[in-house]
Amino acid sequence: MTPPLTSCIVPVYNGERYLREALDSILAQTYRPIEIIVADDGSTDGTAALVAAYGDKLRYLFQPNAGTAAACNLGITAARGEFIAFLAVDDLWRPEKLARQISRFQLRSDLDLCVCHVQNFWIPELKEEAERFRNHRISQPLPGYVPQALLAKRAIFDTVGHFDPALRHADSTDWFVRAMDHGARVELIPDVLVFRRLHRTNLSRQMASASREEYLQIMKTILNRRRQKAASVE
Amino acid sequence: MEKSLISCIVPVFNGERYLGEALDSILAQTYRPIEIIVVDDGSTDGTRELVARYGDSVRYIRQKNTGAPTARNLGLSVAQGDLIAFLDSDDLWHPEKLARQMARFEARSELDVCVTHLQRFWIPQLKMEQRRFQDHRFAEVLPGYVTQTLLARRSIFESIGHFDTSRRLGDPMDWFLRAGEQGAVIELLSDLLVYQRMHENNLSVEVGTRRMNPSMQNAVLDVVKASLDRRRLHNEGSPRPLKIPTSRG
Numbered sequence: 318m319t320p321p322l323t324s325c326i327v328p329v330y331n332g333e334r335y336l337r338e339a340l341d342s343i344l345a346q347t348y349r350p351i352e353i354i355v356a357d358d359g360s361t362d363g364t365a366a367l368v369a370a371y372g373d374k375l376r377y378l379f380q381p382n383a384g385t386a387a388a389c390n391l392g393i394t395a396a397r398g399e400f401i402a403f404l405a406v407d408d409l410w411r412p413e414k415l416a417r418q419i420s421r422f423q424l425r426s427d428l429d430l431c432v433c434h435v436q437n438f439w440i441p442e443l444k445e446e447a448e449r450f451r452n453h454r455i456s457q458p459l460p461g462y463v464p465q466a467l468l469a470k471r472a473i474f475d476t477v478g479h480f481d482p483a484l485r486h487a488d489s490t491d492w493f494v495r496a497m498d499h500g501a502r503v504e505l506i507p508d509v510l511v512f513r514r515l516h517r518t519n520l521s522r523q524m525a526s527a528s529r530e531e532y533l534q535i536m537k538t539i540l541n542r543r544r545q546k547a548a549s550v551e
Numbered sequence: 552m553e554k555s556l557i558s559c560i561v562p563v564f565n566g567e568r569y570l571g572e573a574l575d576s577i578l579a580q581t582y583r584p585i586e587i588i589v590v591d592d593g594s595t596d597g598t599r600e601l602v603a604r605y606g607d608s609v610r611y612i613r614q615k616n617t618g619a620p621t622a623r624n625l626g627l628s629v630a631q632g633d634l635i636a637f638l639d640s641d642d643l644w645h646p647e648k649l650a651r652q653m654a655r656f657e658a659r660s661e662l663d664v665c666v667t668h669l670q671r672f673w674i675p676q677l678k679m680e681q682r683r684f685q686d687h688r689f690a691e692v693l694p695g696y697v698t699q700t701l702l703a704r705r706s707i708f709e710s711i712g713h714f715d716t717s718r719r720l721g722d723p724m725d726w727f728l729r730a731g732e733q734g735a736v737i738e739l740l741s742d743l744l745v746y747q748r749m750h751e752n753n754l755s756v757e758v759g760t761r762r763m764n765p766s767m768q769n770a771v772l773d774v775v776k777a778s779l780d781r782r783r784l785h786n787e788g789s790p791r792p793l794k795i796p797t798s799r800g
Contacts, residue, residue, distance in 0.1 A: 357646070361575035365646030369581050379645045381672045381746045483678075 326392030566640030
């Protein structure tokens, strides 16, 4: 049986600094066949030129700046794979990331999503911060309910829907919760297969309070939805 | 072979709000060499200061407020490139816009004019309006006979002429019709390479309905009538058909 095509979607906004490392970590995957889709969210730096240097190895899509969720959705729409994975431009995959996850799908035909553990790492310039967090929970491997750690059957996006482009921070949490509410079958594997880079301009750092507000808002929406569902069952 | 210089002309009137994004989308082009010329049509806002921040990468010239066609023509008269492109101050180019069009000129030496497809996008404040237009033709990918999509050999402006400065609106449509009438070789790329921003102050369409406003309607009728009259004149009464590509793919 031929292994299924996996589409690797990389949403990017002005990401020239770390984009190459992210793309190389996809190209270094032991799993094949893959297609790599860079979904450019209106970058004005050298992103397009950097991607062009990869030639036919990547597909390049562009949209006027509309947020990560919209860029991921653009990628999903164009994806040809039976499976879909995402990588944030400043993060990295272990070379076995896709292979390990695909093998779970081969063992469990009922599986819809597979996520893995994520390890944070700090850029050298933030050595002091890394030191301070050495014994903190965020320095330990964490269960990765984030797109970087996800491998999903493409079909699940038809059931659960795409990411909500109205959300700027909580779009992936919102998606994962919706997936659960739809009864998607998820496996969390114990392996650390994703490294998440902490730098000065992580989006969630820049707008911590806006981000907290959005999370509260989606939690409320989720609870309301569940209450309504429970009520309609009664 | 040495690559041709493309002059990118940006006419602007009080465009400080979005001009920076437009210029950034030119600077992000994968194609080089380019020159960027901002033609300020007598702005009274911070347009001049904004352009100054770009330093040597953008040339700035200014005229009394006399409208977009005059501004485009002024840009043409100072442009040094072998090819000419235009971008309105509220719109955006795909980073590969010039590169993909240039490839067509390199493949077809007879080509005079290359246009691309475009798509509208809405500012976040008009999200409701955007949702209303979701499945509407207005929001689809459309063939773009507008200056923002145009890449043209400089020499074609000598045979077809410049933009008609007696028109405040509709001058690009008039130019494209004249190009078609005079047998310019035009290619319409199927690629979507230009994004046209819908905001509260678009010049030719009304906010909410996105219908042409009355002055634009009149301008269009005028332009089309003038073209039909010209085409009748040389064809004994019935207008000569135009050869302008209009479909995708």
